[in-house]
Amino acid sequence: MSSEKIPVELCKGINGLDKVILREPRGSSAECCGLSNQFRLQFVGISFHFLGSIAGLAVQKVYLYGGHVTSWKNDHYEELLFVSSKFGPLDLTKKSGVQLPMRLSSLGVGELVGEVGGFLAIFKPPKAIRGGIPICFPQFSSHGFLEQHGFARNRFWTVESDPPPFPTKPSNNAFIDLILRPSEEDLKIWPHSFEFRLRVALGPGGDLMLTSRIRNTNADGKPFTFTFAYHTYFSVSDISEVRVEGLETLDYLDNLQNKERFTEQGDAITFESEVDKIYLSTPMKIAILDHEKKRTFVIRKDGLPDAVVWNPWDKKAKAMADFGDDEYKHMLCVEAAAIEKPITLKPGEEWRGRQELSAVPSSYCSGQLDPQKVLRSS
Numbered sequence: 001m002s003s004e005k006i007p008v009e010l011c012k013g014i015n016g017l018d019k020v021i022l023r024e025p026r027g028s029s030a031e032c033c034g035l036s037n038q039f040r041l042q043f044v045g046i047s048f049h050f051l052g053s054i055a056g057l058a059v060q061k062v063y064l065y066g067g068h069v070t071s072w073k074n075d076h077y078e079e080l081l082f083v084s085s086k087f088g089p090l091d092l093t094k095k096s097g098v099q100l101p102m103r104l105s106s107l108g109v110g111e112l113v114g115e116v117g118g119f120l121a122i123f124k125p126p127k128a129i130r131g132g133i134p135i136c137f138p139q140f141s142s143h144g145f146l147e148q149h150g151f152a153r154n155r156f157w158t159v160e161s162d163p164p165p166f167p168t169k170p171s172n173n174a175f176i177d178l179i180l181r182p183s184e185e186d187l188k189i190w191p192h193s194f195e196f197r198l199r200v201a202l203g204p205g206g207d208l209m210l211t212s213r214i215r216n217t218n219a220d221g222k223p224f225t226f227t228f229a230y231h232t233y234f235s236v237s238d239i240s241e242v243r244v245e246g247l248e249t250l251d252y253l254d255n256l257q258n259k260e261r262f263t264e265q266g267d268a269i270t271f272e273s274e275v276d277k278i279y280l281s282t283p284m285k286i287a288i289l290d291h292e293k294k295r296t297f298v299i300r301k302d303g304l305p306d307a308v309v310w311n312p313w314d315k316k317a318k319a320m321a322d323f324g325d326d327e328y329k330h331m332l333c334v335e336a337a338a339i340e341k342p343i344t345l346k347p348g349e350e351w352r353g354r355q356e357l358s359a360v361p362s363s364y365c366s367g368q369l370d371p372q373k374v375l376r377s378s
């Protein structure tokens with residue numbers, strides 16, 4: 001089958017990795033990923049059921065881990081998102097001194113056992129994929145009592161073939177709709193019923209668009225409150241060659257200084273050490289200029305007033321089991337978010353948060369944040 005004729009395809013990648021690929025005729029693509037079947041079966045005993053082809057809209061149950069976009073490529077087939085070479089549960093063993101292969105079996109909720117020559121090591125269940133676009137919900141970071149960044153990034157999402165209508169449908173049909181509802185276990189840790197619909201779409205020019213719709217479906221009449229972020233890892237040539245525009249002079253909370261509030265002073269944001277800041281009430285457009293690659297990412301966002309900027313730098317990188325020691329040089333997270341003013345929904349209410357990413361050649365001039373001008377430049 002010619003891939004060009006299939007805007008949405010369900011397939012398997014390396015090591016049986018389940019993924020949905022969105023394709024755009026000029027060559028751009030995006031992938032939403034799961035963990036490999038085999039691996040998931042070993043770890044948590046969840047089976048996958050493919051009941052048809054997505055292109056034919058006959059799929060009823062496809063589970064994708066985290067509703068996580070793991071790849072976004074332009075029409076030159078260049079990867080635009082960073083994903084760590086060490087992501088995934090297998091690599092978590094690396095820094096604990098345990099070697100694979102080992103026998104793995106499920107111990108029930110939350111614990112796994114690896115046995116190597118009589119030596120037992122207990123691991124946490126699979127973590128979020130390190131890179132791409134993890135979804136942080138219902139809590140950003142440690143701003144609350146839930147696990148870091150909430151649980152949505154560590155759950156299986158389902159493909160939804162017939163979601164409630166969006167105002168517009170992408171003309172190229174390169175989109176996929178996912179849904180997450182809480183399990184019984186989730187309700188024990190966050191006692192709120194919700195429907196989280198995520199549409200991942202690839203625009204005709206290769207733009208990657210994520211739209212989240214979160215609805216309170218509580219039957220007990222209670223509202224709920226959440227924080228949220230698209231935790232986007234951009235791939236950059238060299239972090240010291242990168243500049244972020246659109247956040248100058250804004251107030252931010254510095255996660256490295258007890259979330260204290262400061263005001264940004266510089267002309268544009270550049271990087272020479274660890275950064276972990278939540279910029280507040282940011283403009284709808286933010287640009288990331290990569291001088292070496294001569295590429296500019298433009299983030300357009302709606303319903304997401306804040307923007308997190310994160311790079312772990314060398315020391316933290318070394319401490320992260322699922323991250324290469326030098327990989328901090330090639331990534332930058334700029335995360336469209338709603339954090340400072342958490343969102344509250346009454347039963348029946350729905351919230352929308354949208355992020356649109358473009359990658360354009362850097363004939364883009366500094367300070368020129370009109371996205372139309374950016375898109376017209378070549």
Ligand SMILES: O=P(O)(O)OC[C@H]1O[C@H](O)[C@H](O)[C@@H](O)[C@@H]1O
Nearest residue numbers: 141148149255276308309310333
């Ligand atoms: O390691 P993770 O849980 O994926 O979090 C990675 C990072 O996410 C955000 O950017 C936070 O602001 C950081 O404080 C955190 O270190």
